[in-house]
Amino acid sequence: MRYGIIADIHSNLEALEAVLSDLSGKVDQIICLGDIIGYGPNPNECCEIFRDKKIPSIAGNHEKGVLGEMSLEWFNPNASEAVRWTKRQLLPENLEYLKGLPLTMEYTEFQLVHGSLINPTEEYLNGIFEAMPTFDLMVKPLLFVGHTHQPLNLNYKEKEIVNPGSVGQSRDGNPMSSYLVFDSEKKEFNLYRVKYDIEKVQQKMMIAGLPQFLIDRLTFGR
Ligand code: ZN
16 A cells, blocks of 8 residues: 655645645555644635545644644644634534544554654654654554654664654745655655645735744745
8 A cells, every 4th residue: 555644734725735736646545644724824625625535634733722622821822823713714514523533543554643652642753762652652563643844754673653744834944845655565655845835825824814923934944
């Protein structure tokens, strides 16, 4: 099987469409690691794409924030402002859809979690040290994580933790969207970067009155 692994869409419709079109024909199954919404201007449209295409997804911290299942105090001021804005925009059927997303999922060859197996929606895995307790909890040799918005590959003994980077709000200094293709037969990973219309998204964010910091960071991918 060839899997397209995507994460951290963050209501960025232009980025999501660019990635899905780049993925078309490349994979048998697309899977998402959470944070479909938050930060960007198109939460409903992004949810609807996931519902229409039946793309499986787990929940991220932004889903839990919008659903009131995670305190907004956890988020920094720009992020919590975006969570509150997103909550006002979301249609009841899309809120209902987000409510149904699980915290983790297991496939034959791998597991999925947004943050870490210790704390599924909060902990950031940036390096081998903080990943050790999660390595211990893994029941499959491979775990996909999101949340940091930076592509990463960690190995420990026979186990591997892989982050595909972010579709909608890159933070590794490259403003392009990021996603991963995993070929489970060849045990091969390929990271792809995709251009999308950043200015169009920024214009929509400006009209929506979303925080300037969130608008600016898309230019730099930071
Ligand atoms: Zn995120």
